[in-house]
Amino acid sequence: MMLEKTGRYLNPLSDFGFKHLFGRTSNKDVLVDFLNALFEGQKVIVDINYGSAEYAGEYKELKKVFFDILCTGGNGEQFIIEMQRNKQRYFRERCIYYISRLFNEQLPRGESNWNIVLKEVYLIAILEFLLEDADEEYYEHHISLADRGTKKIFYDQFGIKIIELPNFNKSIDNLDTNLDKWIYLFKNMHSLTERPASLDTPVFEKIFRQAELANLTKEERMEYDTGLKAYWDYHNSIAYAKEEAAEEATEKTLLTIANNMKNMHMSLDQILQATGLAPEKIGKL
Numbered sequence: 001m002m003l004e005k006t007g008r009y010l011n012p013l014s015d016f017g018f019k020h021l022f023g024r025t026s027n028k029d030v031l032v033d034f035l036n037a038l039f040e041g042q043k044v045i046v047d048i049n050y051g052s053a054e055y056a057g058e059y060k061e062l063k064k065v066f067f068d069i070l071c072t073g074g075n076g077e078q079f080i081i082e083m084q085r086n087k088q089r090y091f092r093e094r095c096i097y098y099i100s101r102l103f104n105e106q107l108p109r110g111e112s113n114w115n116i117v118l119k120e121v122y123l124i125a126i127l128e129f130l131l132e133d134a135d136e137e138y139y140e141h142h143i144s145l146a147d148r149g150t151k152k153i154f155y156d157q158f159g160i161k162i163i164e165l166p167n168f169n170k171s172i173d174n175l176d177t178n179l180d181k182w183i184y185l186f187k188n189m190h191s192l193t194e195r196p197a198s199l200d201t202p203v204f205e206k207i208f209r210q211a212e213l214a215n216l217t218k219e220e221r222m223e224y225d226t227g228l229k230a231y232w233d234y235h236n237s238i239a240y241a242k243e244e245a246a247e248e249a250t251e252k253t254l255l256t257i258a259n260n261m262k263n264m265h266m267s268l269d270q271i272l273q274a275t276g277l278a279p280e281k282i283g284k285l
Contacts (some may be wrong), residue, residue, distance in 0.1 A: 009211040011190035013128055013165075014231065015068075016224045018083045021207055023069045025050055031071065033203040035079065037178040038124060038161055047074050065101060077120035078102050085231065087129040095123050095160050103158065121158045126186060128165050139167035139183065172196050251277075259285045 010017040022031045028048050035045045051070040069081040080098050084091070102121045143160040146153050165187045175181050181199055185207070195208040213221065254275045261271045262285055271282055 007191060008193055008213065009189050009208065010213055010216070010224055011228070012186055012207075012211065013083055013085055013126070013190075014224065014227050015083075016220070016227045017190075017211070018068060020220070020224075021210060022081070023050070023053075027206075027210070028071075030203055030207055031069070031081070033178075033201075034182050035124075037182050040177075040179065043077075043120075045073050048072060048079070051078075065098060067098070075119075077122065080121075080123045082123065082125045084125060085128040091125075091131070095125065099123055099158055099160070118157055123160045125160070125162045126165065127162060130164055130166050131162070134164060134167065136167055139164050140179070172198060255281065255285070258282050 010020070012018055012021055021027060022034070028050070032045050032048055035048075039045070048071040051072060053067050053070060054064055067080050068083050069079075071079050071081070073079065080102070082098075088094070099121050103118060106118050107116060141160075141162040141164070143162070144153050145155045145158070163183060163186075165183065168183050168187055170176075170180055170184065172184065175184055175198060181204070185199065185204070189208075189211060195204065199208070209215065213224075216224065254277055258271050258275045258277055258281075261274065262282070268279065268282065271277075272279060275282075
């Protein structure tokens with residue numbers, strides 16, 4: 001795998017890039033615009049307040065969790081925004097756990113009856129990989145608790161929204177909605193040389209301006225480059241391990257074929273020609 005090239009803009013999917021563009025109070029208007037595009041009228045977010053990314057909660061016996069971004073809307077609803085570049089086992093379980101933690105801790109300790117109205121909780125995940133049972137026709141998923149038979153929503157105070165970037169293949173000239181524009185930005189910003197004319201709102205102008213590598217401080221640029229190097233070092237090591245495993249599996253198969261040919265009393269030249277193995281390897285069979 002080749003090292004990711006750095007161009008004019010930072011990668012919004014990198015850990016630094018994501019938090020630099022979406023996780024700062026001065027950029028809350030950027031995150032609000034993205035959330036409203038994602039909810040598509042289901043709800044309207046006017047303002048947000050950022051919470052700590054390190055969430056200990058009220059119960060000491062529960063371990064800390066670390067969110068990419070945790071914020072609260074004007075009506076008390078909570079949004080967990082996660083950016084995931086690497087495929088993870090138990091991703092679905094982690095989504096449920098995160099939401100359950102925030103729901104669980106809304107009920108005061110010692111409360112024995114259910115006379116409390118729970119605030120809404122949503123988890124938003126932007127994935128640079130496909131889910132295990134991915135359907136290539138869909139790049140956005142809106143998940144709620146629903147009745148499987150009637151298809152009616154059973155409870156609408158929580159939800160999971162997932163964007164699978166690999167399934168999004170729209171060109172800049174075919175972006176139908178504001179959400180399409182955001183997804184295009186997530187997937188392509190780091191490779192662009194200028195802001196597309198169709199991304200012409202003040203929010204997009206702001207995010208492109210702040211994403212310019214030339215506008216980062218020396219310390220910010222070092223943090224960004226260090227994060228990219230760690231990411232690609234990880235992926236290069238995974239790719240190398242897969243290549244080695246594939247080569248070992250191939251050689252094992254060829255040795256089995258060679259052994260069968262030898263048992264059939266075929267000549268060494270025939271075995272060499274059929275398998276491409278070195279003569280000394282066949283000689284050890």
